Amino acid sequence: MVKRSKKKKELGAPEWDLSDLYASWNDPKIDVDLANCAEEAAIFESRLKGQVKHLTEAAMVAALIDYEAILEKLYKIGNYPGLLVSSDTSNEAFKSLETKVETKITEIKNHLLFFELELFELGEAEWDNLVSHPKLADFRHFLETLRQRKPYHLSFLEERVLNEKAQTSSGALGNIFQNFVSGMAFKIKVGKETKIMSETELLNLLHHPSRNVRKSAADSFSAGLAERAGLFTDIYDYAVQDYHIENKLRGHKYPEERRNLSNEITQESVSALVSASVAGMPLAARYYALKARILGISPLYEYDRYAPLKASRRVVAYPEASKIVLDAYYSFSKKMGTVVEEFYEKNWIDAKIRKGKRGGAFCSSPSPNLHPHVFTNFQGSPRDIMTEAHELGHGAHGMLSRGQHFLDYDTPLTTAETASVFGEMLVFESLKNKASSDEERLSLLAQKIEDIIAAVFRQIAMYKFEARAHYYF
DSSP: OEEEOOOOGGGOOOOOOOTTTOSSTTOHHHHHHHHHHHHHHHHHHHHHTTTGGGOOHHHHHHHHHHHHHHHHHHHHHHHHHHHHHHHOTTOHHHHHHHHHHHHHHHHHHHTTHHHHHHHHTSOHHHHHHHHHOGGGGGGHHHHHHHHHTGGGOOOHHHHHHHHHHGGGSHHHHHHHHHHHHHTOOEEEEETTEEEEEOHHHHHHGGGOSOHHHHHHHHHHHHHHHHHTHHHHHHHHHHHHHHHHHHHHHHTOSSTTHHHHHHHTOOHHHHHHHHHHHHHHHHHHHHHHHHHHHHHTOSSOOGGGTTOOSSOOOOOOOHHHHHHHHHHHHHHHOHHHHHHHHHHHHTTOEEOOOOTTOOOSOEEEOOOTTSOOEEEOOOOSSHHHHHHHHHHHHHHHHHHHTTTSOGGGTSOOHHHHHHHHHHHHHHHHHHHHHHOSSHHHHHHHHHHHHHHHHIIIIIHHHHHHHHHHHHHHO
């Protein structure tokens, strides 16, 4: 008999409340806000197009304030359907809203394109005066990072084409892939029962004490992906080609350059990180050799990488998990604890697994005028508790950064993980200190080492694969 897997209700994981953004997917206020932004953008264009290089410092400050105000409103509107679709990728109304909003936002941004392009026309002396002027101190970082992109901008018409095309480019391909995988159902035999599971539920079984269950989960996942290998290969190939085409048009000298600019990092730093990580990869091999000896498994297969050293699988209910996270944050800082507690009290977290929900975890912090939202898939394991602490670290970072201008609010990937990994480590230390036996402590340490291997060595391996794919073009 085939049964669809059901998560235990007693876990008590919450669904988020998005009503402080909009009442529902068909809230008339969405169209009203879009219309207001369209009007403001048209006025901004008619007032300043062709005049940017002639603005006084005071007028430039006013223009930047107006510019970021429109963008911030657009990010609020655009963020909402994205959160809805993540919570249910099978909901056609949500996806239709997302497409409609993206289309309208693209139209509105066409009226704003001129502003940065006209800033690019400034000479070096004019740029120097701009970024050093006291009246523009609050916007200095934005202007300096914008200046780094100056060699790679295109004409107004070319930028408009790319802006219009963005809805059907690599970002759209990523959405297609994510929505498709979120809707996949994987068949797996557990004991005498054959169950149907989502990607999130199935991947959780790779941490199961039973080697047979882990192997079945890995085989089921591989078989499910293999059935669609042609589609996924095409999606990836087209995404790589799309990225390469834009890089070529903009004159980027190597594939990583565009990403390095947004991360505010040099290729020399990236190469140094890669070299150091590759040199350290034997550490991962030594760890897995040790794990194989502890488990008495030879050889160790890919489905054994996350095998627990401790056989029991205690499932932690969500109320207990949230208390563990809160206590850990409060033990470090009352202020951090207070910030994190607000997420629990005000339903800013979506942790409940359900059909159609996207896999993985993220924290959305769209602007300083909005609070962040945290998205996880909670199944009651210690790793799930640390994942929640990780995303709440992002959330706390977002909350404590709300004094920034919108144009400086976004965090480069090179620094974005600092608060999140710190929060995760707070909870890890708490769990380790509360462990009731050496066996439990060893199991937690093994999990943490495996997380570090995944975060460092696995990511570097994926980077090297991506680099080969992009340099092929």
